Every structure is written in structure tokens, then in C-alpha cells.
Amino acid sequence: MSDKKKNTPKLSFNSMWIYIPIIAVIIGVSLFNGGSMGQKKLSENEFSQILRENDIAKILILNKSYAEIFLKKSATEKDPHKKLTSSPFYRQGAPLYTYNFGDLQNFEETIREAKTKYQLDFDTRNEPRTSILDGIFNFLPFILLIVIWLFFMRRMSGAGGGAGSGGQIFNIGKSKAKLFDQDTKVKTTFKNVAGLEGAKEEVQEIVDFLKSPEKYTKLGGKIPKGALLVGPPGTGKTLLAKAVAGEAGVPFFSLSGSDFVEMFVGVGASRVRDLFKQAQQKSPSIIFIDEIDAIGRARGKNSMTGGNDERENTLNQLLTEMDGFGTDTNVIVLAATNRADVLDKALMRAGRFDRQIYVDLPDLHERREIFEVHIKPLRLAEDVNLEFLAQQTPGFSGADIANLCNEAALIAARNSKNAIHHQDFLDAVDRIVGGLEKKNKVITPKEKEVIAFHEAGHATVSWMLKYAAPLVKVTIVPRGQSLGAAWYLPEERKIVQTEQMLDEMCATMGGRAAEKLIFDKISTGALSDLEKVTKQARAMVTVYGLNDKVGNVTYYDSTGNDAFVKPYSDSTAKTIDEEISKIIEGQYQRAIEILNLHKDKLSMLADRLLEKEVIFKDDLIKIFGERPFDKKETNNENNTIIEE
Template sequence: MSDKKKNNSKFSFNSYWIYIPIILFFIVLQVFNSGDLASRSITKNEFTKILKENDIKKIVVENKSVAQIFLKEDALSKESYKELVDSPFYRKGSPLYSYNFGDLQNFENEIKDLKQQNNLDFDKVNVERTSLMDTVINFLPFILLIAVWLFFMRRMSGGGAGAGGGGQIFNIGKSKAKLFDENTKVKTTFKNVAGLEGAKEEVQEIVDFLKNPDKYTKLGGKIPKGALLVGPPGTGKTLLAKAVAGEAGVPFFSLSGSDFVEMFVGVGASRVRDLFKQAQQKSPSIIFIDEIDAIGRARGKNSMTGANDERENTLNQLLTEMDGFGTDTNVIVLAATNRAEILDKALMRAGRFDRQIYVDLPDLHERKEIFEVHIKSLKLADDVNLDFLAQQTPGFSGADIANLCNEAALIAARTDKTAIHHQDFLDAVDRIVGGLEKKNKVITPKEKKVIAFHEAGHATVSWMLEHAAPLVKVTIVPRGQSLGAAWYLPEERKIVQTEQMLDEMCATMGGRAAEKLMFDKISTGALSDLEKVTKQARAMVTVYGLNDEVGNVTYYDSSGNDSFVKPYSEETAKKIDKEISKIIEGQYQRAIQILDENKDKLTVLADKLLEKEVIFKDDLVEIFGKRPFEKEETIDASIVEEKNSEA
């Protein structure tokens, strides 16, 4: 029975159906109001014959071109007219014939002469008539113009019943915020938010403000106006805002910054006013504006739009509402962005957004908590190790971990497994970070050998350097746009010293150094390696002040205002280029020296890589022995992929 109900399509009324009966009504009205259905058009000779027989009762000349012929009552019974009179379309009192006479003056002279000659007693009337259909046709362009205008106004204002008030033009200035109140209560709480302990502590105070405002106001404190959630994409800013609403149990208005943007002048400011008006009526309440940088960008930066920019008007209205005269409205504004540096300074000041809460990427323990949240709906095998997965996924946001769990489930389902195993999660990490495996890519044996030595060079140099990241695995299976990859677990450092950066650069140059050492030739496969070390060397010289020749200066501008200005002279530019090249070439020669000292082991590693295509840390221990700098690592680690990119 339930299947039948599902298969039956549910009837839904479409507003456009109402035009069908209206059109039919006009058609029927035109048909039944027309007397031309029973009348027959006649020639001049036929008209003269009927006229001479004195059967015509009245001639009605319409629009100076057509004569409608009405016959006398006794003439209608004649046999010659019987066929037309018996027609189902004939109505009593309607014309039986119509005669298109041409020129009106000639026609009037003609019937005048015949009337005198034959002593006829008919009447003649001139009338101007316009049919209903003609009237509609005359007004049709105006009707279509109005219909098109109404259609576009309906679409621009949101359209449909979901746009509030039917999506009509009169509601275009209304707020598009989605309201969560006692009828649609937010069920997300802090228990649903894994990690983010520091951020949760700060927003917990906002929840306490809303629940117990007297606790603070009796001491003279004021309810904070707003809090800005700042952090990388996918870290849980929106989820945290929903949890605040769920914990506080107050009405929650949720919308995006782009919802204020409209093509009509003044609509954005009107929506801001309407939003705050609704929030004050339901106070205490929370307004959450996601991606506030859509309207909160610093004013005056874009000279192309001029001062009267619609986005700036919207921002001005938001600033006014957040810093209004009323201080007891109990409306708190939460906003989220990952581009806090471009926001207007007036928006960021105390009194509007009183506090900024940085939502950072999760650390090792927080990643484990996030995994525990997302695996609740998954069917796992016994060999899944969440501690190891948390170590393997540094730099992953909460959204990345959710995607990883889903990808692992898809990989397991693709191989018809009954549960998700630990290897499925590792394959999902490789898939997300490195890309899809391309085992069918055509690679010649010579190219494969070059790739094997390239990747073996990375692995060998990183194994021999103290500050280089420890290796996880090396593969020469093409993945994504790379022909080979080396996977590492480097430390997540808060600060980086010069020696650490140089060791990382040396390990990165190990691939090209191996090609030079073994084949005395270099290839285009080190493109991504060169890009990486060039960026690192430039940062050492121009950003971090780690170069002795250039000195303790930085040419980095955190405000982002140096896009079109070179903050150093041509002489300094030459010095910078020289020092960058010197650093890179120095680490390249250092990598060649390390590989030359371990050439036999490099060859064994490359041969094993050609044989197995994927080798792990245990294989390196077997070839090189235990790493001399190995220590008990308790620091969080991250995966880095060294790509051997195609030319």
C-alpha cells in the first residue's frame, strides 16, 4: 500500500492554469456574440435580386465596408432562404446575408436608385462596430509588456512562495533571513561540535549573556553587540554559530552576506533594517551573517564604482543598526568570514564586533574527536585506528575529515566490502591529497626508471637530514597530475628555523639531484619541486629576514596594499634574485653530495621501487638502517606530497 502511495504523483496546483479558463472564456464570448456564423456572403447580383424582390427589412452598414442584410419575417419562410434559416447557428433577429460592397458612396447611390425604381420599403443604418477580440488585439502589446514586467519583478524579488509574501515586488525590501524559533528549533549544541575548545569557551559567555542577562547588567556590564568568527574554510564557523543558538534557546536569524545584495538601489539597506526590526521584536535573539565579507569589505577601495556604491550603502546601514541608540535590545550579531583582513575597520571596532574568535584548524586531539563524530553513521571494521588516522591528516579541517570518511565508505563499497577497513581510510587520504590513481597511463620503461630514481632521491635525502620530514611511503604510480609522489609526516611547527627550511629545501631538490647524478641529465619532472623551493627561498629572503646579505628586513605587507608598488630598489631586487639563486643552488649541490655518498643504496631503493611501485618506511629501514635522527615523536604531523609533475 505504501509503495502505491509513493508511485502516485502528488497533485500540485500551478498558478499559470488560471489563464486557461480566461482565454477559453474570451473565445466562447467572441463566438456567441458574433452574428456572422449564420450569415452568408453574397455577390452584387444576388444582393440586387433580393433587393428587387423587396424581401429586405433592414440594411446595416458596418464600418463603411460591409452591409448586413436582415430579411422580413414573411420572407424567411420562402424556400430559397430555408437552408440558412434552418442552420443551427442561425438566431432570430440576426442578419442572414453579408455583402462587401466596396465604395460606400456608390453603394448608397445604388440602393437609393433601386429603392425609388422598385418602390422598396427597407431601412438603412450606418454603424461603427468593434469586436471584443479586436479590442483585445489592440491592447495586446500593452498587456504583454505589463505581463513581462511583472514576471521579471517576481523573479528578481525571489519568486515563488518561499520568498516571503509570495515573492512579490512589494516584498523585495524584506529580510531573507531564515528564522529558527520554538517552531523550528535549532537542535545543534556544543556536544555536536568536536574540537574548537577555545572557540567554544568564548562563545559560551555569549550564551550565558542571553540566558542570564541580569547577572551582568546588575554590575553595570553591557550585552556585547557582536562576535566575529574568523578562520580557514571548513573549520566549523557556521556549525559553531548554530550551536550557540541551540544552547541559548533563543530565536536565531540565519542568512548569508550575499542575501543583502540586489540589483535595485536601496534594497540591501532596507533588508538590513527589516532584519534588525524582526530581531528586536523577538529579543533576546541572535543574528548570524555568514560570509559577511560579501557586504563588509573595506569602503573606498574600489574606485570604479564611485562613492554611491550599493554595497557601501548596505554596509553603512549595518554599521548604523549595530551601533544604534538602543543598548537594551538584547540582539547579538554573530558573523563568520575567512577573509577578515579585507573587512572595513569601522565594522571591526569595539562596540560593533566586540570580540573576534579565531576558529583554527584542528590539532591532533581535536581531529580524533572530529573523526569520532563522523564515524558514528559508518560501519567500521575492527582494524580502524583513529589515533593513526588523526596523525595522518594534519592540516585537515572538519569538512575535510567529513569528506575523508565519506570517501572511505565509497572506496569500501566500490570493492563490495561489508565494513570499512583501515586501509580504505588510508586510500581515501591518498585520493584526497594526491588525486585519483591512473594505473592505465602509458609510461615508457625509460621514463619509469627516471621517475623511480627521482622519487628515491627524495626519500634518500630526507632520510639523511635531521630536520627533513620522516617518510611514510613512496610511489611511482601516477596519481592526479603527478607521475610519482613521496609522502611525509613533518612536524607541525609554530616557528621554523633557518636550518629546518634549508633541510626541507635540500630534500625537495633530491629528486632532480638524483636524475643529474644517475643519468647526467635533468628533466621537466621537477617542476613542482622547483616551484616549492623558489617560494621558500624567496620567503626566507624577502619575508622572514633569514638571509645575512639582505639583512633583517621584510618586504611583506600584511594589509595587502603593496600590489602595485615594489617596496625596494632595482639594486636590492638584483641582490634578492642573487641570494635566492644562491640558496637554491647551494641546497642542490648539497643534495648531490648526499646522494653521491649513498649511491649504492639509492640504486637499491630505486630498483625496489621499480619492482614494487610502492614502498614504505620499513623498506627504507631495511636498506639504510634506522634513521640516525629518529626520536620519540609526540608532536602532531602533516602529510606533504612531493609531486613529479608532467611537462
């Protein structure tokens, strides 16, 4: 019996749309069968002829607008009328013709004159008639409005209803959180999270709180209300939350900050209330809100919206639920964002998010661990060196490394290899960082020569400067938007001194300096170089206080409230512009001097680039010799690409 009920199809609102045209056709056919279907409209001449031949049995005038003509039984046997009476739509005793007469008085006068003149004996009657179809047409606009309103309400409630809501409009204020419990086992654990040792320790303690709370409460401690995961995109914030869901063994509610947003007023706050109500019923439990900045932005920033802004109402309800009256339940809130600077201070305070866990980009050791996780499903060749790959990927996040491993597998498969080789990983690095190789890009020999000297200028200046980053390779193969690139692996630095920044700027200006020195002309190819050095010079003057004339001041506001405020006078702005230009021009002249001293070696390097298109550190050693200030051990962290 239960199986029959289970298999019985239910008529949903969407399936009803299939039957509406069928029902309309059936109603229309029935109406026309009972009405004018099968009747012929008469012209004035045809009506006059039937009238003269005395074939009419009765004329029924309807609604003073048209007449239905009933013929005598003997007349229906005549040839002109027999075709109509033999029609399948004709019913015995029904009118055979209709006649639109125009003016009623003239029509009645015509009938009286014809009766007198031709001695006719038919009956004439006036009769009002209301058609069902006319009634439907009268109410049709209202019916359509109701149907459209129901359709859109169902679509919105279907998008806004919670689990098991069935798309009912009354569930639009229900929470859209996905529940993970013992019935929906999450397979991700802390073993799947490589690196992030500090962050893992923090969230593991939260899991321990829920598994054995008496361990902490017996000493008078309280379970934290919440933890905020902060860090750049792709560093593993959501992955950590998945690991918590897999390890905690308690109900885990997961949703995004945008899930609270709806076009109806009050829906966001209603969903917050429903979310915490469900979590309290299943406590101890965890709520995870990804991208919380969608609803957690600081209030009062936009004066145009006033005090009734829906997002602010949602945030106010979230603040109340996290720490207000009657919120002493065992519900821990985890949240993740990469925009912690825009969050409301009331949301960030202790008692709501007691802990802020910073999830940073992985270092050298952590990158190796991440590689070890992502290469497990891959078929690798013996020449793959994970330590070297970790060194070659500074600045990569965990998501970038996952993408790199996948790209290497695709490159190997594209070349019909049986395993992924080390070179495939290096090609994948080039593909991700530099872009797709443009094999069909048409470059004239003159342009290629300019590009070669430009990139050789970068390589030469960086090789001759103590604090410039060690060179990895130089290429003039077009990739993405760039026509060539010089790749460096700068050593890890917690602080940067003035000399180090100036050497980096000088190496960056080496490309344009080489063009000027060799061709006595400059090109537009140094756009990215100029953009980089201008940002560095501006940071030296206005942020880090590294300029003697402007002094030990900074105009940087870490709160981000200076977007529409200039924190210095016009005279100071003029000084800042002059100092930025002086710094950049000084390093440009310095690069020209260095290249002038090694002009012959610059030409040799450019010729080798034109010949091989890609050269490595070994090629520079052959031309310039070993760098006297190279360190034996360096930790490479921030990847810098100087593009043509």
C-alpha cells in the same frame, strides 16, 4: 468550520496563469460567435453572380472597408447557400457572407449600376462598428506590460520577503533571517563540537551572559556586543554558532551576509533595520551573520562605485545598529568569516565586535576527538586505529575529517565489506589528498621509468637530510593530475630556521635532480616542485628576511594594501630575482651531489617502485638503513605532498 477554511484552496497568482488561456479561448469564441464566425468571404465573381440572381436582401457597409451580405429567405434554400445556413455557427437573421470591396466609391457605383440594370430591390446602408476584440488589441501591449511587471515583482518579492510574507512586494525590505527559538529546537550542542577548546570557552561564556546576566552586571560589567569567529574554511565556525543556538535558550536569528544583497537600492539597509527590530522585540537574543565579508568589506576600496554603493549603505546601517544611539538592548551579534583581513576597521573595533575568536585547524589531539565524533554512526572493524589516523591527517579541518570518514564508509561498501577497516581509511586519505586513482591512464614503460626515478629522487634526498620531513610512502600510481607522489609528515614547528627551509627545498628538487643524473635530461614533470620551491625562496628573500644580500627587511604587508604597489625599487627587484635563482640553483646542485653519492641505492629504490608501485618507510629502511637523526617522538602537523 475552522477545518473547512483550512482546507479551502486559495487561488494564487501562479495558478491564475493556468486559467488565462482558458478565459482567452472563451472570450474569443463568444466574440466570433457574435461576429464573423460561420461567414464566408466572397470573391468578386461570386459577389457579381449573387447580385445578378437578385438573392440579396440587404448590404451593410461597415467602417467603409467591407460589407456584410444578408440574403433573402427564399435564397437561403438554394444549394450554394444551404450548406452555410445549416452550419451550427449560423444564427437566423445573421449575415451569410462578407465582401472586401476595396474602394468604397467604386463599390457604391457598381451597386447603383446593378440595381438599374437588373432591377434589384435590396437595401444598402453604411454603419460604423467598433469590435470588442479591436479594443482589446488596442490595449493589449499595456496589459502585457502590467502583467509582466506584476510577475517579476512577485518573483523578486517572493525571494526577498521574510517569514510569513506570502511573497508580497511590500515585504521585500523585510529580514530573511531564520528564527530558532523554543518552538524550533536546535539539536546541536557543545558536546557535538570536538576540539576547539579555546573557541568553545569563549562562546560558552556568551551563552552564560544570556542565561545569567546578573552574575556579571552586579560587578558593573556589560554584556559584550558581539563576537567574530575567524578561521580557515571547514574549521567549525558555523558549527559553533549552531551549538550556541542549541545551548543559549534564547531567540536565535541566523542568516548569511549575502541575504542583505538585493537589486533594489536601499533594500539591504532596510533588512538590517528590520533584523535588529525583530531581535530587540525578542531580547535577550542572538543574531548570527555567516560570511559577513559579503557586506563588511572595507569602504572606499573601489573608487569606481562612488559614495552611493549599495553594499556600503548596508554596512553603514549595520554599524549604526550594532553601536549607535539607542543600541543598549540585550542583542548579541555573532559573525563568521574566513576573510577577516578585508573587513572594515569600524566593524572590527571594540563596542561592535568586542571579541575576535580565532578558530584554527585542529592539532593532533583535537583531530582524534573529531574522529571520535564522526565515527559514532559508522560500523567499524577492530583494526581501526584512531591515533594513527590522527597522525596521518595533518592539516585536515573538521570538515575534511567528516568527509574522510564518509569516503571510508563508501570505499568499504563498494568492496562489499560488513565493516569499515583501517585500510579503508588510508585509501580514503589517498582519495581526498591525492585524487581519484586513474586505473585506465595509459603510461609508456619509458615514462613510468622516468616517474619512478623522479619519486625515488625525492625519497632519497629527503632520507639523507636532517631537517627534511620524514617520509611516509612513495607511489607512482596516477591520481588526479599527478603521475606520482612522495608523502611526508613534517614535524610541528612554530618557527622555521633557514637550514630547515633549505633542506625542504633540496628534497623538493630531488626529483628533477634524479632525472638529470640518470637520463641526462629533464622533463616537465617537476612543475609543482618548481612552483613550491620558487614560493619558498621568494618568501625567504622578501618576507622573512633570511637572505644576507637583501638584508633584514620584509616587503610583506599584512593589511593587504600592497596589491597594486611595488614596495621596492627596480634595482632591488633585480637583486631579489638573482637571489631567488641563486637559492634554487644551489639546492638543485646539492640534490645532485647527494644523489651521486647514493646512485646505486637510488636505482634499487626506483626498481622496487617499478615492481611494487607503492613503497613505504620500511622499504627505505631496508635499502638505506635507519636515519641517524630521526627523533623518537614527533608531532606531525602540516601535510606536504611533492607531486610529479
